[in-house]
Amino acid sequence: MRKLALTVLAAVLVLTVSGFAQPGPSGFGDMNHSLVFTPQGGLLFPAGDFSDRNDMGFSLGGGLEYFISPQVSLGANVSYLDFSDQTPPGPGPFSQGANFYFLGATARGFLFHDTRLNPYVRAAGGLYEGDGLSSAGIHFGPGLLYRVSEKVGLFTEGTVHFVFESRQAVSSTANFFGLTAGLSLTIPTGSRRETVMERPVQREKRPEPRREAEPAEISLSPIFFDFDKYNLDDDAVAILNGHVEVLRAHPGLKVEIEGYCGEQGSDEYNIWLGHRRADAVKDYFIGHGIDGSRLTTISYGKRQPPQPNYGKTLATNRRVQFKIMSR
Known part of the structure; x- marks a missing residue:
């Protein structure tokens, strides 16, 4: 078992160090609302009440954590810790043996939220049971x-353990240090909304999109959205008010409302976001007296972008545009 823990630790450390040298993207989507499984193994080093022991121990375990925000996770951890080969037996709480389990709650706080290499601090508390x-x-x-991809990562951490003996008249504390390495495996959850990875772009004057020719007397210009948003801002409302007047003046006019997004982020999420943008416009029209049977919605997400997806045009593709279907 000790050899297995040592092998796992060495393998993860080698992979992590070698990964630092590989080029990668400047950022990932953050971990907000992600469920993460963390299998791990490591070494234990005696200290304090264990300082007279002659050898190191090992640990194997795993945890399940949920990110309540992009930089904070809460979860549970189960680990097997083994000092059984150590001699002589130690004083204090481990005098009767040194094979035991840890079962408890854990929390991590990360320095960043969407980077490949991310330092953090862990704190955990619970019960040490056994022997x-x-x-x-x-x-x-x-x-x-170290995040290899959006769903797979490697981690290493150092911890100091304080175990409080509750069965003795005089409480003592057994201290030891741990060096652990493991995998970080993201499990998709239905509640997770993947955060789009593109960076906010300062608004500028936006060019008109390429569109099929429409009658000159009927023109519905597109509206634009902020990064990862589908709410209507003041600029969008002003444009939509003009569209309401056009639709009222042409009661036979039917319109397809098309939602678009920038290129970054998953295809599934961008389809979802495009639908929300199109539905927000449809709801606005209906709320201002336009019959919903005249309106249809579709989301292209990041597919068929109205503008090339690079540089400043990323902002122009966060839009809803309109197609005249019939009059």
């Missing part, structure tokens, strides 16, 4: 996450 031991304890320390 006559039943005690509360805590451990905490710094760590480093």
